Amino acid sequence: MSTLNQALRAALANRDALLAELHHQGTDCYRLFHGSQEGAGGLTIDRYGPQLLVQTFHQQLSRDELLSAHELICAHLNQPLLLVYNDRSQGNSRIDRSDPIYPAEPAALDDLIGHEWGLNYRVRGRHPGQDPLLFLDLRNARGWVKQHSAGKSVLNLFAYTCGVGLAAAAGRASAVCNLDFAEGNLAVGQENGLLNPKLQVMEFIQSDYFPAIRQLAGLPIAQRRGQKLPSYPRLPQRQFDLVLLDPPAWAKSAFGTVDLLRDYQSLLKPALLATAEDGVLICCNNLSKVAMAEWREQVLRCASKLGRPVRDCQVLAPAADFPSRDGQPPLKTLILQL
Structure with a gap:
């Protein structure tokens, strides 16, 4: 098992009680991996409703690392989440939109809806800005x-x-x-x-x-x-x-x-x-x-x-x-x- 997968498994296990609480209150937007504190600096993995947003700020993930993390998370949550990978490690933190590692499926880049505290929020994996539409x-x-x-x-x-x-x-x-x-x-x-x-x-x-x-x-x-x-x-x-x-x-x-x-x-x-x-x-x-x-x-x-x-x-x-x-x-x- 890779070092990243070990860290990711631990992070998911630590969130089990929190995720149950969030789902109960009508929230499906949350951070699944906070890399700077959980063993992989410069990596964040967030769920926004039906979408899984992976972002790197220091170093790109390999395709195998990315797909392995996606598979692990979907299995843990029992949810077939749509994957979007935004590499922000180059060019003054701009998102690399050429997708050299993993081209997102069109459905993953559609206008989607996430939920927090029972409210609906617009979700876009890519938009003219850099940051996700909900902090x-x-x-x-x-x-x-x-x-x-x-x-x-x-x-x-x-x-x-x-x-x-x-x-x-x-x-x-x-x-x-x-x-x-x-x-x-x-x-x-x-x-x-x-x-x-x-x-x-x-x-x-x-x-x-x-x-x-x-x-x-x-x-x-x-x-x-x-x-x-x-x-x-x-x-x-x-x-x-x-x-x-x-x-x-x-x-x-x-x-x-x-x-x-x-x-x-x-x-x-x-x-x-x-x-x-x-x-x-x-x-x-x-x-x-x-x-x-x-x-x-x-x-x-x-x-x-x-x-x-x-x-x-x-x-x-x-x-x-x-x-x-x-x-x-x-x-x-x-x-x-x-």
């Missing part, structure tokens, strides 16, 4: 939002494909607003809404984060010296009962820079001001080099200085399909009761 490590946060959003207005910042917004709508939120810069991301979010027709219609705002959140928070939009700002949607000042802030590690625009390592405060301050009194702000940091204790202290200090002290702070860890040997997973989530 699985945020599942617990989406579940928390679904459970705690009844009657509340919800703002989903850096919404990506609007999974958090969909969870809020399923939790009977009074209003759901998804904000993201990318039109393609919001288009998938709208698809997700249409895949769940019994839920209320969500709001979608395509905008750079900084002008949008500063308007919602009642703050001026600063113009850099000698530079004319691009156009942006005009928004009224508004506070929300529940706000989720899940920014990328780094991004730059004419309005500002997203930098989770050096300047989380510039993202956090207006998000705090856009959160209503007695509201909840869920903030995330996915940068592995940032320690939870240090970041938590920074967040609490920033809130206190802004006059929005935190009454209670809860740490929400990813589920067990994202194991962490040192107890410090890259994705860190804080639930702040203001």
Whole structure:
């Protein structure tokens, strides 16, 4: 038996109880192998409904390794999953779409549907972006939002494909607003809404984060010296009962820079001001080099200085399909009761 198959068998056995729980709650999207922590750095294997998505970030798998892993997983789950292999080890982490190792069957690349917390989500093995359309490590946060959003207005910042917004709508939120810069991301979010027709219609705002959140928070939009700002949607000042802030590690625009390592405060301050009194702000940091204790202290200090002290702070860890040997997973989530 190969070293990879041994590691994969152990990972599947460790997930048996979790998978039974997930299937019971209506979830068939989860990580089956988290290579950096389970014996094969740079390899991830995820299930998205009827699809098995294998991705490599450091070194390609051989065809035999890939097909052996696929066969092992299908047998363990008793599911004939459609295989998609995306090699992201070359060319600045772009997906190799030439499929030199394994050309996916056409059915595997069709528009498919996966499920989480009983909701339907669009699944595509390949699309214009790099990442899957649903980030699985945020599942617990989406579940928390679904459970705690009844009657509340919800703002989903850096919404990506609007999974958090969909969870809020399923939790009977009074209003759901998804904000993201990318039109393609919001288009998938709208698809997700249409895949769940019994839920209320969500709001979608395509905008750079900084002008949008500063308007919602009642703050001026600063113009850099000698530079004319691009156009942006005009928004009224508004506070929300529940706000989720899940920014990328780094991004730059004419309005500002997203930098989770050096300047989380510039993202956090207006998000705090856009959160209503007695509201909840869920903030995330996915940068592995940032320690939870240090970041938590920074967040609490920033809130206190802004006059929005935190009454209670809860740490929400990813589920067990994202194991962490040192107890410090890259994705860190804080639930702040203001």
